[in-house]
Amino acid sequence: MAGEINKGLVLLDYWVSPFGQRCRIALAEKGLSYESSEQELFGAKSELLLRANPVHKKVPVLLHDGRPVAESLVIVQYIDEAFPCTGPALLPADPYARARARFWAAYSDQVFEVGKRVWQLKGEERKQAREEFVRVLKNLDGELGEKPFFGGEAFGFVDLALVPFMPWLPSYERYGEFSVAEVPPRLAAWTRRCGERESVAKSLYPAEKVNEFLAQHKDDYGIE
Structure with missing residues (x-):
């Protein structure tokens, strides 16, 4: 690099x-x-x-x-x-804003953890997982609000914590009962905005590659 x-x-x-x-x-x-x-x-x-x-x-x-x-x-x-003097700060300087960023970055793990249940479980358990997954996305959308990024104008800690999970959503649709149309519009727009950053574009793989990976490792991930 x-x-x-x-x-x-x-x-x-x-x-x-x-x-x-x-x-x-x-x-x-x-x-x-x-x-x-x-x-x-x-x-x-x-x-x-x-x-x-x-x-x-x-x-x-x-x-x-x-x-x-x-x-x-x-x-x-x-x-x-x-590396405080190298590149932009990833976390805010204000202690309260920093604590809030840490909370939402940790919460973003729910997109992956609950998402796994969407495509791994069956029947009523899958339905409940899908409902919880939609709530997780709505909570994140509420925190994002009308801001360009979770921290405001600048891309930062919560953004880089969450955005790697977004290319997995089409696979949740394919193997579970979730629809990508259920992603709140502001969160969908945020995803596209993040994808325009060089750091994100060079670090993530497209949804098609994620799906190929899951298809190849169906047994390991419990996909029927």
């Missing part, structure tokens, strides 16, 4: 992981160069990953001069704090 050279940055990642994509967007926004180390998602974990994240044994993990930082939102905050 173009930008400031930081030989000590290595991202343990998997190409379609929305959690890893959060970290990629953050690194791109800050203009930081890094080495990408592609890991195995379903097979045996590498020795490097097991040493770097012995608790959860999963990606993403950021190595900075050999020291591991795990969990995507923790990694993004670390990047922002470790």
Whole structure:
């Protein structure tokens, strides 16, 4: 990647992981160069990953001069704090605004977690999951409001936390009972706006690639 050279940055990642994509967007926004180390998602974990994240044994993990930082939102905050003079700030400076951003970034995980239930469950459980999923999207839309981005005029922490989940929505429609037409208009417009950013466009894969991935790993993900 173009930008400031930081030989000590290595991202343990998997190409379609929305959690890893959060970290990629953050690194791109800050203009930081890094080495990408592609890991195995379903097979045996590498020795490097097991040493770097012995608790959860999963990606993403950021190595900075050999020291591991795990969990995507923790990694993004670390990047922002470790390189304060490089690129734009990802979190707001005001303590209350920062706390609010952390809340909504963490809440955005519900798009993925509840979304999984939409296409993995059946019958009444799937119906309930779909209803909850729509509520999650409406809550996010309410927080976004009429602002261009969740933090206001500038792309930031909540935006990069949420946007990697959006290319998964068409697959939820295909394998579940959710319709992308149920995405609130403001949130849909926000998704398109984020997609116009170079950091996002270069870090995410289109919905078609996500669907190909799910189709290839149907058994692993419990898709019939």
